[in-house]
Amino acid sequence: MKRKLLYRSIGLTASTLALGILSACGGGAGTSLDVADGGIRGTGSSVGPVSGFGSVFVNGVKFDTDSLGGSVGGDDGVASESRLQTGMILEVQGEWFTDGTGEASGLTYDDTLRGEILIIQAWDIVTKTAIIEILGRTVHIDAQTVVKGKAVVDLAEGDFVRISGWRLPNGEFRASFLGLRSSSNLDDFDDLNEVELEGAISSINTSDETFNIGSQVISYGGAEFTDLAREDLAVGTSVEVEGNLVGGVLQANEVERDDFRRYTLDDEGDIEFVGPVSSAYNSSNATFTINGLTVRVTAETEFDDALSGPDQLIPGLLVQVEGDFESDGTITAEEIELREADSEVEAARTSEIDYSLSQLRIGGVLVQVSPLTIITDDDDETRLTLGDLQTSLELTVEGVDRFNSDGSGYLEALLIERGDDAADSEYELTGRITEMVDDRIRVLGLDVFTTTDTDFDDITKSDLQARVDSGQQPVVEVEYQFNGARFEIQEIELEEDDDD
Template sequence: MSKVVTLQKALKLAAAPLALGILSACGGGGGGGVGIADGGIRGTGSSVGPVSGFGSVFVNGVKFETDGQVVSDDGIEREDQLKEGMILRIDGEWRDDGRGDAESVEYDDTFRGPVSGLDASAVESVTFTIYGQTVVADKQTVLNGATLQSLANGQFVRVSAWRQPDGTYRASFIGVIPANEIPTGEDRVEIEGRIDQGSLDRENRAFTINGQKVTYSDLSFGEGLEEDDLADLLLVEVEGEEQPDGTLVAAELAEGDIRRYRRGSGDDIEFAGPVGESYNAANRTFRINGLQVTIDNNTEFDDGLVATDLQAGLLIQVEGEFQANGSVLAEEIEARDGNASVEGVIDVNTLNPSDQTFRVGGVLVQVTPLTTITDDETDQRLKLADLNGNYQLEVEGIEKQLSSGLVVLEAIKVERNEEDTTPVTEREFELEGMLTEIQGTVFTVLGVPVQTTIDTDFGDHSWDEIIEAHESDQPVLLEVEYNELKPGVYTAESIDWENDD
């Protein structure tokens, strides 16, 4: 019997939602796909989120026409210097066709400095610090000049990230700066964070951020900022230079990245980020990126989300309108956290430019304007057509089921690896997703039926345990290594149940 796994159950496994709604975005990199559900914002407003493509700039699924200029004090002045994953703020106007015209494009590093304290013990993420500030990179992070496996202590990086409820930062982008391009001077490095309670010492012009000592002078304060403001700032940004004793001397102090989300010339805003304070059912609000967001009976939830799923740390995208009190009334909320993946060579003759789809190991992958496509070796920006061939692909995304019953993996990130010369009949695939159906010895994950055999390795759990959990409506997240016995017929080499025991 086929079972639907609710998002609330899936979250117990620290997985993002199993989505059951109609796809809400059009094809990636410029057109096609299954169509936009509601067309998004109309009129003037602001959009804050990661770059997902170029040919102008794609942010939050919208293609913005720009003049090629970028407002930044981090050495990035032109659009061609931007990279996928960098978090931008765009102010502009949305047309009736859902596209936008950018009046301004702004970018600011969250961190800039050397990697230290690297911890790569987790399977799908790494953690490191930059001057005492903790950064987490996962499989959705876009890395330029490194991979999750090759990132190393001492590398000088720029990071674009969101602050999480626990004070760590989730990286949307990490770029390794080559040795000959590492900035020098008084604004060489950059960090942000909250000033440690009780650490502000006005007499000695110093404070600490998560233990990192910072000193400042009258010349450190950016436009509109004064020393009296330091005690009230939720986040402070420091650009400066490290001294031999480890102290950062601030060349400039400013409010942190929370300023990205301030009301602009228009009332509408569209932004992405992790939920900062969980949903409060009493007043129907939650907080994200420093903003209070209110939902009402007209708020549209995509991807199978419900209000109670809005728990701290969940990465989402919000479209709404500023209210008189500075809060945002949400018109639409959708998931941005991946909950499924597939790896392997693209299936022969399945790349469809008009629909912006392809298959890997039988899994139907949908590319949207939110999808970043990169080459793992060169960090080159790629288009869908660049995936055609015998390349190994790694796809992270959100599982969705159309009203027709068709299951797709809506790609958040696609990495193209080296070409694979393995014969088609010997190719292996790997996927991760929720178990949705069992028929005898055949199970279905990500819409792909896979046959178990007497040789299938079940790891720490038996097949009977998996069946029992599935029949009791327990969410079952599986990692499956499998191969194609013949066209469209797949057999499982190994099955690991990623339960939360």
């Protein structure tokens, strides 16, 4: 198994994501859990990955889109709501309420990158990551990336894809969505030969009317300019370019400001959005940067239970921010939530679905589905719902380890993927040990038991017990089975050993 958790891949230590206590309504299975919802009330822009349909779910809010007649703004071929896919980063103009509902007055979608790919690192089943390149831009794919059109392991050089994602502090990208162009979805692409690139201008030649984004040469002589003028082009200016490749040169049809424009000041002043932290929290001025915005933290800022405070806001960490624009263009954060998975279970469904509570058990682990949960599968274009998990197929859940007020635990799902293969009797999970007594170990709220046949990989049982007794909550990877009466561990190891 030896899976590397997403938060480890961006450099957090095992103790960094401290787990808080949720104020649940009674706690435990069969009761209502306090999970992420619409947060604060606001009117303005909500920008984040689509997580569901029947209206459109973005940032945990179910936006009513009836007044829009199914229309979506943008010029990348995704002109109607029916063409949206889970994982696509969508800008919603409208109003949202504390009960998790909202009214959309406009939807806008724009690809981040589009073109043929090079494979830099094929999908690694151990780390569950891959690296590709589009027009010289490096794109990171991880377990939370929604991949449509073919299985991620089958991606090949020359595949033409669209990427919806976020720019990282080093100029590379993290994909929220990757969609393959195929014969069945040609209408979803505005121009079959048109590519899209964004990034900072690294050099410019005004005489030749060319500039570079990294290694890619762009000729802008015949381009239409939107939101900026030709005179605004300069080294360091971040732009988005759409056009056609001719002899390796991108002949620009359109040049405009990059995707950060969707986070600009709205007339009403409210915004909620998701993105990776660009620069860490600075205690001297109580700010951090994300998506090109400076965010200010105050004593009134509410933090998700999985974030103990602003000092954990480090570069690359995926978070959701809700707040208000100030007159100087900064944002005062009212609420900050973690959107980075720190735990996983891969197993068969082991209970019926409780539709009233949006709960089920997978491999014995209680899984809570919320409006933020993306449910997908390996099938090309299938949109899945909670009911589609009523299956014997293997399910993989990425999420955040949560606690109830009574001490019981569960996994709040960020992504649920339905596999193609029937689940077998062997289960896997990655999570934090919260209790260890004799042969019983509690991980993700599930009691699993050691036996004389349990294989302790690179650590002894006594050493593991000593860590727990000292107050640590070590992250472990567990392979286990159900013997008819209890879940028994076949193999257990420290997840941190994968970083060696």
